[in-house]
Amino acid sequence: MIYIHVPFCRSFCTYCDFYSEIASEERTGRYADAICREIAERSGEITDDIPTLYIGGGTPSVLPLSVLERIVGALPPTEWTEFTLEANPEDLCEKGLPYLEGLRRLGVDRLSMGVQSFDDGMLRWMNRRHNGERAVRAFRLAREAGFRNISIDLIFGISHLTDGLWEETLAKAVSLAPEHISCYQLSVEGESALGRMTAEGRYREADEEQCRRQYDRLCRVLSDAGYVHYEISNFALPGREAIHNSAYWRRVPYVGFGPGAHSFDGFRRRWNNSSLTDRSFTEEVLTPEDMRVETLMLALRTARGIESSFLHENCRPDVIDSLLDEGALAEEDGRFRIPESRFFVSDEIIRELI
Numbered sequence: 001m002i003y004i005h006v007p008f009c010r011s012f013c014t015y016c017d018f019y020s021e022i023a024s025e026e027r028t029g030r031y032a033d034a035i036c037r038e039i040a041e042r043s044g045e046i047t048d049d050i051p052t053l054y055i056g057g058g059t060p061s062v063l064p065l066s067v068l069e070r071i072v073g074a075l076p077p078t079e080w081t082e083f084t085l086e087a088n089p090e091d092l093c094e095k096g097l098p099y100l101e102g103l104r105r106l107g108v109d110r111l112s113m114g115v116q117s118f119d120d121g122m123l124r125w126m127n128r129r130h131n132g133e134r135a136v137r138a139f140r141l142a143r144e145a146g147f148r149n150i151s152i153d154l155i156f157g158i159s160h161l162t163d164g165l166w167e168e169t170l171a172k173a174v175s176l177a178p179e180h181i182s183c184y185q186l187s188v189e190g191e192s193a194l195g196r197m198t199a200e201g202r203y204r205e206a207d208e209e210q211c212r213r214q215y216d217r218l219c220r221v222l223s224d225a226g227y228v229h230y231e232i233s234n235f236a237l238p239g240r241e242a243i244h245n246s247a248y249w250r251r252v253p254y255v256g257f258g259p260g261a262h263s264f265d266g267f268r269r270r271w272n273n274s275s276l277t278d279r280s281f282t283e284e285v286l287t288p289e290d291m292r293v294e295t296l297m298l299a300l301r302t303a304r305g306i307e308s309s310f311l312h313e314n315c316r317p318d319v320i321d322s323l324l325d326e327g328a329l330a331e332e333d334g335r336f337r338i339p340e341s342r343f344f345v346s347d348e349i350i351r352e353l354i
């Protein structure tokens with residue numbers, strides 16, 4: 001599994017505190033040189049257990065095809081089981097069909113589109129570059145180019161996102177019939193523009209009741225439309241679960257290239273420095289306790305859950321029993337899982353088990 005991080009955006013979203021730089025021809029050229037060097041130096045870390053490639057960011061679709069071709073060409077030739085690229089709807093509209101067809105020729109078979117909302121006012125507030133109509137156009141262009149596996153991202157839990165508007169957003173999303181939908185509750189990050197707005201009293205966070213209502217509606221509407229809720233924030237039409245991300249949740253090793261990218265070899269985590277020029281990195285060897293906590297946290301976020309034996313060996317029996325009694329855990333076929341009706345409070349449930 002390979003992850004490639006593209007640290008460029010063309011503007012910065014209100015809620016985002018990721019490391020990212022404004023793309024320019026000079027910077028993307030320097031980035032491509034550095035990443036090709038890094039791939040050559042670290043190619044020994046690439047394993048072919050699950051041959052997936054994920055190009056994320058930032059905004060990978062700001063890169064011209066020629067740069068993407070150079071990067072993919074630097075990797076060992078591989079028959080990808082899944083090759084995902086994150087894309088901004090406005091980039092896809094501006095660059096049009098030739099760009100999308102070029103992505104397909106490069107081997108990209110899954111697009112993850114940062115739609116976030118179909119409402120123009122909401123998108124302006126988020127400082128996204130597209131509007132609702134452009135999001136739909138980008139989606140249709142991707143279909144026209146032959147993409148049959150498209151994921152869209154949506155955000156809920158914004159204090160001025162009314163339930164009515166959320167309902168319309170969900171209806172619009174379902175009408176496009178993407179194979180996959182990822183939905184995240186807005187979180188206020190201290191270093192983001194939204195963090196500053198909140199500190200200055202210009203934004204008040206949505207209360208828990210609103211977030212829960214919108215999450216419940218999300219689950220209901222997508223389930224009625226035939227989507228499988230396979231991870232707390234992820235829904236897929238049957239058989240269209242993300243292969244790459246699902247493997248993260250099972251703690252399958254992966255190698256990450258590029259500024260700010262993470263890697264994991266089963267025992268160690270590595271973080272590349274978030275800088276185009278400084279290629280240093282930090283490494284952490286996981287303790288058995290780190291591994292226990294990670295395994296629990298990742299597996300219990302999924303509908304697949306975790307082997308019963310793991311929970312019995314690693315958690316207090318009285319806590320397991322009381323969670324089973326309250327319906328916060330369910331056991332089936334030798335596995336424990338958090339029922340969908342309790343996904344919203346899964347962090348609390350996992351904390352109790354830890």
Ligand code: SF4
Pocket residue numbers: 008009011012013016017018020057058059114
């Ligand atoms: S949310 Fe994505 S597109 Fe927006 S600024 Fe952050 S990395 Fe860039």
